[in-house]
Amino acid sequence: MVINMGIAERKEKEKQQMRERILETAKRLFIEDGFDKVTIRAIAERIEYSPATIYLYFKDKNEILLALHAEGFERFYKLQQIILPIRDPWKRLREHGRIYISFALENPEYYDLMFIMRGPVRELKAKKEWSAGMRSFEFLKENVKACMDAGYIQRTDLDVAAFAIWSFTHGIASLVIRDRTANFPERLLPEIIEGALDFMMRGILKKNSK
Amino acid sequence: MVINMGIAERKEKEKQQMRERILETAKRLFIEDGFDKVTIRAIAERIEYSPATIYLYFKDKNEILLALHAEGFERFYKLQQIILPIRDPWKRLREHGRIYISFALENPEYYDLMFIMRGPVRELKAKKEWSAGMRSFEFLKENVKACMDAGYIQRTDLDVAAFAIWSFTHGIASLVIRDRTANFPERLLPEIIEGALDFMMRGILKKNSK
DNA sequence: TTAATTTAATAAACATAGTTTAGTAAAAAG
DNA sequence: CTTTTTACTAAACTATGTTTATTAAATTAA
Known part of the structure; x- marks a missing residue:
């Protein structure tokens, strides 16, 4: 019995390790x-197992993709933290926008997976798996709220305002990543993006504030 | 000789007809x-030819997708025209935004193909094939310019301002279409979208105007 | 009219995916 | 030492885009 328990435990550990190996790969x-x-097939080859083995540890490819998805949100969330020391809510929000876009453009594959691709967000599990995304959205909301409290932004429904700002930055990021910016010469793109960000942020700013 | 020419002509016509049939299908x-x-394979089955035949008329699948792409822009462009009778530039721009989003949400497959998908916009031909997209962007620019001229919008680089507005509406459309709005209850979504559109438009509006 | 040639079409195959099934060898349990 | 469970895999299945070799028909040339 004691032995049996030990074996079961070890087996469980091995199972977890295998899952880890697959995800890492x-x-x-x-x-x-x-x-x-x-x-x-590529994952299987790298870990020197057969493709079928993967299916003993993951239901399907989607389940593996979700791990990358989560990894992306982890990086994203961490990166966002660097705005925390900025005291002024308005400057903080501006920087938030800039960081959002630079994350997207520097990690286009992650961004794509997280916010553009069809695959990894599934109908049923969506609610739970999307929680990582929600956490970032909540973070944005806090920031927007601080701006409202400080009188930088017209008081509006918080969800609405945050969604608007998110839509805007996401719009820029996804147009660039999916290559719909052929109208602009490549070299001008950075300053157009910067300009657009400015234009919108200036817009949001309440007129009587600084 | 006269006969030969006739045959060559007929053959050319038949080739065109076959192309048409494939595209229509x-x-x-x-x-x-x-x-x-x-x-x-599905196209081939419908027109009752073998899959290989398709490749005698189109280089690859992408070339067929481009036709759908073009079709989508045609619909889109036509729909946009209904704002033309609106005299006031500001109201016109607002309505432009609304129409953009409703096109996207009512024709999600087209919108996806036109503005989100990876496939149909190709490296080399991009410049030419994207011209349909440019036409719509130019249309938006005219609209934005009218708003600047009428003093509704702060004078800014026209490309920058139009890109900002486009990014915003595209952001909303693509988040919804690719299902990243799970944070919000489905039934509230329409008013959140409407609210966001309001929020941003109100922002852009110059403070001293009306 | 008949032979040679060009053209249109396809069957079959190839390549690449994700995924499932049936079977095997090793480990664990009895 | 036998039975059962577990881990694994070879092979196959489905579906896709695409290519190749071959055939049958239409056209041209004699």
């Missing part, structure tokens, strides 16, 4: 060679 | 059953 493939290289 | 499949149903 998926992540490495993703970062090194881009999203397209994350195939079940 | 692709379009019908797309509208009836959604994007996923547009497979080479």
Whole structure:
């Protein structure tokens, strides 16, 4: 009995380790060679198991993708934290916008997976898995609220205002990532983005405030 | 000789007709059953030819998708025209935004193809094929310019301002279409969208105007 | 009219995916 | 030492885009 328990425990640990190995490999493939290289077969080859084995640890490919999804939100959330020391809510919000876009443009594959791709957000589990995304949205809301409290932004429904700002930055990011900015010469793009960010932020700003 | 010319002509016409048939079929499949149903094999089956035949008329699937792409822009452009009778530039721009979003939400498959999907916008040909998109962007620019001229919007680089507005509406559309709005209860979504549109438009509006 | 040639079309195959099934060998339990 | 459970995999299945080799028909040339 004592022995049995030990074996069961060890087996459980091994199972977890295998899951980890698969996820790690998926992540490495993703970062090194881009999203397209994350195939079940490619993962299997790297860990030197057969493709079928993967299915003993994950229901399907989607379940693996969700791990990358989560990883992306982790990075994203961490990066966002650097605005915390900024005292002035308005400056903080501005910086938040800038950081959002630079995360997207510097980690396009992650951003794509997190906010653009069809795959990884599933109908049923969506509510739970999307919680990582919600956390970031809540973070934005806090920031927006601080701006309202300080009189920088017209008081409006918080969800509405935050959604508007999110839509805007996401719009820029996704147009660039999915290559719909061919109208502009490549080299001008950075300053157009910067300009657009300015334009909108200036707009949101209440007129009588500084 | 005269006969030969006639045959060559007829053959050319037949070739064009076949191209048309393929495109029509692709379009019908797309509208009836959604994007996923547009497979080479499905098209082939409908026109009662072998899949290989399609490749005698189109280089690859992308070339067929581009036709849907163009079709989408045609619809989009036509729909936009209904704002033309609106005299006041500001009201016109507001309505432009509303129409943009309702096109996206009522024709999500088209919108996706036009502004979100990776496939149909190709590296090299992009410049030419994207011209349909540019036309719509120019249309927006005219509208924005009218608002600046009438003093509704702070004078800014026209490309920058138009890009900002486009990014915003595209952001809303693409978040909804790609299902990143799970934070909000489904039934509230319409008013949140409406509210966000309001919020941003009110922002852009110059403070001393009306 | 008949032979040679060009053209249109396709069957079959290839390549690449995700995924499932049936079977095997090793580990664990009895 | 036998039975059962577990971990794993080879092979196959489905579905897709695409290519190749071949055939049948239409056209041209004799």
